[in-house]
Amino acid sequence: MTESELPAEHTNQLAQETSPYLLQHAHNPVDWYPWGEEALGIARAHDRPIFLSIGYSACHWCHVMERESFENEDTAALMNSLFVNVKVDREERPDLDAIYMEAVQAMTGSGGWPMSVFLTPNGQPFYGGTYYPPQPRYGMPSFSQVLMAVSDAYKNRREEISSQAQRLTDAIGRTASLSSGGETLGSRTLSEATGRLLQYFDREYGGFGDQPKFPQPMTLEFAMSQYRRSGDPDVLRIAEHTLQQMAAGGIYDQIGGGFHRYSVDRIWLVPHFEKMLYDNAQLLRAYLHAWQINGRPEYRRIVDETVDYVLREMTAPEGGFYSAQDADSEGEEGKFFVWTAEEIEAVLGREEADLLGRAYGVTPGGNFEGKTILNLKYTAAELAQHCGAPEDSVAERLSESRQKLFSEREKRIKPGRDDKILTEWNGLMVHALADVGVVLGRDDALAAAAKAAAFILAHMSQENGLLFRSYKDGRARFNAYLEDYTAFARGLVALYEATFELRWLAEAVRLTKIMQSQFADEARGGFFQTGIDHEQLVVRRKDFIDNAIPSGNSMAAELLVRLAKLTGNGDYRAEATRIFQIMDAAMAQQPTGFGRMLSALDDLLTPSQEVAVVGPLGDARTQALLHETRRHYLPHTVLALKEPDSENPLPLLEGRTMVDGQPAAYVCENFSCKLPVTDVEALRHLLISA
Numbered sequence: 001m002t003e004s005e006l007p008a009e010h011t012n013q014l015a016q017e018t019s020p021y022l023l024q025h026a027h028n029p030v031d032w033y034p035w036g037e038e039a040l041g042i043a044r045a046h047d048r049p050i051f052l053s054i055g056y057s058a059c060h061w062c063h064v065m066e067r068e069s070f071e072n073e074d075t076a077a078l079m080n081s082l083f084v085n086v087k088v089d090r091e092e093r094p095d096l097d098a099i100y101m102e103a104v105q106a107m108t109g110s111g112g113w114p115m116s117v118f119l120t121p122n123g124q125p126f127y128g129g130t131y132y133p134p135q136p137r138y139g140m141p142s143f144s145q146v147l148m149a150v151s152d153a154y155k156n157r158r159e160e161i162s163s164q165a166q167r168l169t170d171a172i173g174r175t176a177s178l179s180s181g182g183e184t185l186g187s188r189t190l191s192e193a194t195g196r197l198l199q200y201f202d203r204e205y206g207g208f209g210d211q212p213k214f215p216q217p218m219t220l221e222f223a224m225s226q227y228r229r230s231g232d233p234d235v236l237r238i239a240e241h242t243l244q245q246m247a248a249g250g251i252y253d254q255i256g257g258g259f260h261r262y263s264v265d266r267i268w269l270v271p272h273f274e275k276m277l278y279d280n281a282q283l284l285r286a287y288l289h290a291w292q293i294n295g296r297p298e299y300r301r302i303v304d305e306t307v308d309y310v311l312r313e314m315t316a317p318e319g320g321f322y323s324a325q326d327a328d329s330e331g332e333e334g335k336f337f338v339w340t341a342e343e344i345e346a347v348l349g350r351e352e353a354d355l356l357g358r359a360y361g362v363t364p365g366g367n368f369e370g371k372t373i374l375n376l377k378y379t380a381a382e383l384a385q386h387c388g389a390p391e392d393s394v395a396e397r398l399s400e401s402r403q404k405l406f407s408e409r410e411k412r413i414k415p416g417r418d419d420k421i422l423t424e425w426n427g428l429m430v431h432a433l434a435d436v437g438v439v440l441g442r443d444d445a446l447a448a449a450a451k452a453a454a455f456i457l458a459h460m461s462q463e464n465g466l467l468f469r470s471y472k473d474g475r476a477r478f479n480a481y482l483e484d485y486t487a488f489a490r491g492l493v494a495l496y497e498a499t500f501e502l503r504w505l506a507e508a509v510r511l512t513k514i515m516q517s518q519f520a521d522e523a524r525g526g527f528f529q530t531g532i533d534h535e536q537l538v539v540r541r542k543d544f545i546d547n548a549i550p551s552g553n554s555m556a557a558e559l560l561v562r563l564a565k566l567t568g569n570g571d572y573r574a575e576a577t578r579i580f581q582i583m584d585a586a587m588a589q590q591p592t593g594f595g596r597m598l599s600a601l602d603d604l605l606t607p608s609q610e611v612a613v614v615g616p617l618g619d620a621r622t623q624a625l626l627h628e629t630r631r632h633y634l635p636h637t638v639l640a641l642k643e644p645d646s647e648n649p650l651p652l653l654e655g656r657t658m659v660d661g662q663p664a665a666y667v668c669e670n671f672s673c674k675l676p677v678t679d680v681e682a683l684r685h686l687l688i689s690a
Contacts, residue, residue: 010027010028010029011026011027012025012026012027012028012030012031012032012033013031013032013033013034013038014026014032014033014034014087015027017034018420018470018472018473018475018477019057019089019091019092019420019470019472020057020416020417020418020419020420020472021055021056021057021062021087021089021091021418022034022087022089024057024063024066025066025070025087028066028070028071028076029070029071029072029073029076029077029080030070030076030079030080030085031076031079031080031085032085032086032087033084033085033086033087034086034087034088035052035086035088035093035096039084039086040121040122040123042084043084043119043121044121044122046084047121048082048083048084048121049082049083049084049118049119049120049121049126049150049151049154050083050084050085050086050118050119050120050121050123051079051083051084051085051086051116051117051118051119051147052086052088052096052100052115052116052117052118052119053070053085053086053087053088053114053115053116053117054087054088054089054090054096054097054100054101054113054114054115054117055088055089055090055113055114055115056089056090056091056113056324056418057089057091057323057324057326057416057418058261058274058275058276058323058324058325058326058327058418059113059114059274060272060273060274060326060327060328060333061112061113061114061130061131062113062114063326063328064131065114065131065132065143068133068134068143069132069134069143072134074144075134075143075144075147078144078147078148079147082147082148082151083118083147083151084121090113090115091323091324091418091420091422091470092420092422092469092470092477092478093478094424094481094483094529095481095529095530095534095537095541096537097115098529098541098543099125099172099537099538099539099541100115100117100119100125100128101115102171102172102541103117103125103128103168103171103172104117104125104128104129104130106168106171106172107125107127107128107129107168108128108129108130110130111130112130112131113130114130114131115128115130116128116129116130116131116132116146118150118154119165120161120162120165122538123537123538124165124166124168124169124538125165125168125169125172125538126154126161126162126164126165126168127150127153127164129146132146169538169539172538172539172541173538173539173540173541175541175542175543175544176521176528176539176540176541176542177524178524178526178542178544178582179523179524179525179526179582180524180525180526180577180578180579180581180582181581183581183584185577185580185581185584185601185604185605186605187229187605188588189584189587189588189598189601190226190229190598190601190602190605192588192589193222193587193588193591193594193598194222194223194226194230194235194591196588196589196590196591197219197222197223197235197238197591197592198234198235198238200591200592201238202266203241205245205266205267205268206241206242206243206244206245206246206268207242207245207246207268208592210266211263211264211265211266212262212263212264212265212272213262213263213265213266213268214262214263214548215242215246215251215259215262215279215282215283216242216592216595217279217282217283217285217286217595218282218546218550218595218596218599219238219591219592219595220238220239220242220243220286220595221239221282221285221286221289221595221596221599222591222595222596222598222599222602223235223236223238223239224236224239224286224289224290224293224633224635225599225602225603225635226602227239227293228633228635228636229602229606236293239286239290240290240293240294243286243287243290243299244298245267245268246259246268246283247287247298247299247302247376248268248375248376248377249263249267249268249269249271249375249376250263250268250269250270250271250367250368250373250374250375251263251268251269251271252302253275253309253337254360254374254375254376254402255337255374255402255405255406255409256309256313256406256409257302257305257306257307257308257309258275258280258305258306258309258310258313259275259279259280259283259306260272260273260274260275260327261273261274261275261276261279261327268375269367269373269375270367270368270373271334271373272327272333273326273327273328273333273334273336273337273415274324274325274326274327274415275324275325276323276324276548277310277314277321277322277323277324277422277425277426277428277429278424278425278428278548278549279548280306280309280310280314280429280432281425281428281429281431281432282428282432283306284303284306284307284310284432284433284435284436285431285432285435285436287299287302287303287306288303288432288435288436288439288440289633289635291303292439292631292632292633293633298379300440303436303440304440304442307433307436307442307444307445310429310433310448311444311445311448313325313417314417315448315452316419316421316455318455318459319451319452319454319455319456320421320426320452320455320456320459320471321421321425321426321429321452322417322418322419322420322421323418323419323420323421323422323425324417324418325414325415325416325417325418326415326416326417326418327415328415328416329412329413329414329415329416330413334368334373335412336409336412336413336414336415337373337409338366338368338369338371338372338373339362339371339372339374339405340366340370340371340372341353341357341362341363341364341366341372343408344356344357344362344405347404347405347408348401348404348405352397352400352401353401355383355394355397355398355401356398356401356402356405358377358378358383359376359377359378359379359380359383359398360372360374360375360376360377361374361375361376361377362374380394380395380398383398419472420470420471420472421455421456421460421470421471421472422469422470422484423456423460423467423468423469423470423480423484423487423488424469424480424481424483424484424487424488424549425487425549426452426456426488426491427484427486427487427488427489427490427491427492428487428491428549428550429449429452429491430449430452430453430488430491430492430494430495431449431487431490431491431494431495432449433445433446433448433449433452434446434449434450434491434494434495434497434498434499435494435498437449437498438497438498438626438630439630439631446498446499449491449494449495449498450495450499453488453491453492453495453504456488457507459471459476460476460480465510465514466479466480466514466518466531466533467480467484467485467488467511467514468480469481469484479530479531479533479534480531481529481530481531481552482515482519482527482528482529482530482531482543482552482553482555482556483529483543483549483550483551483552483555485511485512485514485515485518485519486515486552486555486556486558486559487550487555488511489507489508489511489512489515489559490508490555490558490559490562492504492505492507492508492511493505493508493559493562493563493566496508496566497638497639497640500617500640500641502648502649505566508559508563509563509567512559512560512563512572515527515556516575517532518531518532518533519531519532519552520575521542524582525575525578525579525581525582526542526544526553526556526578526579526582527542527552527553527556527579528540528541528542529541529542529543529552544579544582544583544586544594544597545593545594546593546594546595546596546597547593550596550597551596551597553579553583553597554594554596554597554600555596556576556579557576557579557580557597557600557601557604558596558597558599558600558603560572560573560575560576561573561576561600561603561604562603562638564576564608565608565610565638566610566638566640566650566652567650567651568650568651568652568671573604576600576604577604579597580597580600580601580604583597587601599635602635602636603635603636606636607636607669607670608636608638608669608670608671609634609636609637609638609667609668609669610637610638610639610640610652610666610667610668610669610671610673611629611637611638611639611640611665611666611667611668611687612640612641612642612652612653612656612665612666612668612673613625613626613629613639613640613641613642613663613664613665613666614641614642614644614653614656614657614658614663614664614665614666614676615641615643615644615658615662615663615664616643616644616663617641617643619663621662621663621678622641622663624680625663625664625665625680625683626639626641628680628683628684628687629665629683629687632684632687632688634687637687638652640652640653641653642656644657644658651671652668652671656676659676659678660678662678663678664676664677664678665677665678665683665686667683667686667687674686
C-alpha cells in the first residue's frame with residue numbers, strides 16, 4: 001500500500017477543543033462530540049440515547065479505557081451506531097460532573113472516573129457506572145455488552161427507562177431544596193465533629209480509614225484549628241502524625257517535591273502517581289500551619305520543596321498555574337518516579353547508594369513492580385546514630401544524592417501535563433503561595449501568586465466583569481462556577497493580607513458581589529453551583545460537601561467570614577451563617593466530608609482578632625511587627641496595614657496612628673482594641689494570650 005492509499009486519520013468534533021483531555025480523544029474512531037446543543041440536538045432529532053463519558057487528563061483508568069475501547073474500531077462502530085457520544089473534561093465542567101456523579105452513586109453506590117453515563121436526549125441519566133472492561137471480568141460485563149443492553153432497553157422498555165430517569169433526576173436535585181431553618185449555631189457542632197474525627201483516625205499510620213487513602217488536608221486543617229481552640233494534644237496528633245507519615249511515604253515525591261494524588265494502600269507507600277494542583281495548594285497550607293505550631297524543620301522542608309516543584313513544573317510563563325501532571329509516562333504508570341537499585345548505584349556510586357538506599361528503602365526486589373518508590377525509612381539523625389557520623393554530614397550527603405538523582409531523572413521522558421489554567425485551582429494556589437511567601441520570606445512564591453492573580457483578572461475576565469472557568473492556548477472559556485469565584489476571591493484576600501495592596505481586596509469584594517447576585521438562593525440560603533446566566537441543565541445543584549476540593553458553599557462561607565472581619569460588614573457574616581445552618585447537623589456527623597466548612601464555622605464562632613499595624617511598609621520596625629504576627633498559627637486573625645498619612649477604607653484602621661514616631665500594632669477583638677504596642681515582645685504577649 002502506498003502512502004496515498006493509507007486511510008486518513010479519523011478526526012471527530014473534539015479537535016476544536018482546548019482541553020488536553022478532550023484533545024487526547026480527538027482522533028478516536030468514536031464520533032465524539034463536546035457537551036453542547038449540537039450533540040443534544042442530534043440526540044433529540046434522532047431519538048437516540050446519549051453516552052456521556054467524563055474524565056480528566058491525569059486519570060490513569062481513563063487512559064486505560066480509551067486504549068481498550070475507544071480506540072477499538074469495532075467498539076467505536078457499535079457506539080457510533082447506537083448512541084450520540086459525548087466527552088466531557090470534568091475539570092472544565094464541574095457542574096456536569098457533579099450532576100452525573102451523583103446519579104452514578106445513586107445507581108451503583110460508588111463513583112469514580114472514567115464515568116460512563118447513559119442519558120435520555122433531554123439529558124436525564126438512566127444508567128451508568130465507571131470503568132468497563134473490553135471483555136467480561138471481575139464479575140463485570142464487557143463494555144460492548146453494556147452498550148447493547150442499554151440500547152435494547154432504550155428501544156424496547158422506554159416507559160421503564162423514562163421512569164428511572166425521572167426518579168434519578170428528582171434525587172440529584174434535592175440539594176437545591178435544602179434551606180436554613182434559623183438554628184442557633186454553637187460549639188457543640190465543632191466538639192461532636194472533633195470527637196468523630198478521633199474515632200475515625202488511623203493512629204498507626206495517620207489519615208482516616210483503610211485504603212485507598214487520600215490526604216484530606218481540609219480535615220487536617222480543622223484538627224489544627226480545634227487544637228488551637230482546646231489545647232488537646234490528641235487532636236493535634238491527628239494532623240501532625242498524618243502529615244509526618246505522608247511526608248515520609250511514597251505519596252510525596254522524595255526527589256522532586258510535591259504530592260501525588262492519593263495512596264492505594266494504608267501506609268502511604270504506593271501512590272496513584274498523578275499530581276494535582278489543588279492537592280499541592282491545600283497541602284502547602286497544611287504543612288505551613290503545622291510548622292507554625294511546632295517549628296519542625298522537616299515541615300518547612302516539605303513546604304519549600306513543594307513550592308519549588310510548583311514554580312518549576314506547574315507555572316505558566318505568562319502567569320497562572322497548570323492543572324495536573326499525568327500518572328503515566330511512556331505508557332507505564334509511575335515509570336518516571338521509580339528506581340532500581342542498579343540505576344541508583346550507577347548515578348551515586350556504591351557508598352552513597354548504600355546510604356541513600358538505607359534511608360529510602362531501596363532493595364534489589366523493590367516495592368513496586370520490581371522497582372522502588374523512594375520512601376523515608378530512617379532520618380539523617382537516625383542514620384548518623386547508627387553509623388557514628390555527624391548528623392549534619394549525613395544530611396548533606398543525602399541532600400546531594402537526592403539532587404544527583406533529580407538531575408538524572410530530568411533526562412527521562414516526563415509524564416504529560418495538563419496545561420489548562422482553571423480559575424478555582426489557581427485561587428487555591430494563589431492563597432497558598434501568598435501565605436507561604438510572607439510567612440517564610442519566599443519572595444518568589446509571593447511574586448508568583450501576584451502574577452497569577454493579575455493574569456486571571458486580565459485574561460480570564462469577561463467584558464461584563466464575570467469570570468471564565470478555563471484558559472488554554474489564548475482562549476478563555478466557560479462561565480465560571482461558584483467555586484471559581486469563591487476560591488479566587490479568597491486567594492485575593494490572602495494576597496491583600498500578604499502585600500497590603502488595596503487593589504486585591506477591592507477585586508475580592510467586587511467578585512463577592514457578583515457571587516451574591518449570580519449564585520445566591522435568597523429564599524433558602526446558600527449558593528447554587530451555577531449562575532443565573534448559565535445554561536439550563538437537568539437540575540441546578542447546591543454543593544456543600546468537601547471532597548478533594550472545597551465545595552463552593554464551604555469556600556463561600558469562609559470568604560464571607562473573612563471579609564466580615566476585614567471590612568466590618570455584618571451582612572457578610574449573616575449570609576455565611578445561613579450556609580452553616582443548612583449543614584449544621586451533617587457537619588457534626590460527617591466531619592471528613594466538611595473539613596473546610598467546619599474550619600469556617602470555627603472562624604465564625606471564635607471571637608475575631610484583628611491586628612492593625614501602622615508604619616511605613618519599608619521600615620524594619622514595621623516588618624518586625626508584621627513578621628511576629630505572621631509566624632504564629634493564628635487561624636482567626638486578620639492583618640491589615642496603614643501607611644502613615646495615607647487613606648485606607650478599612651474600619652479597623654480608622655484613627656490608627658504611629659506611637660511617638662514609631663510603628664505600632666493594635667491588637668483588637670471584635671473591633672475593640674487594646675493599647676497599641678511598638679515592640680515585638682509586647683505584641684507576642686497580646687497575640688498568644690488572646
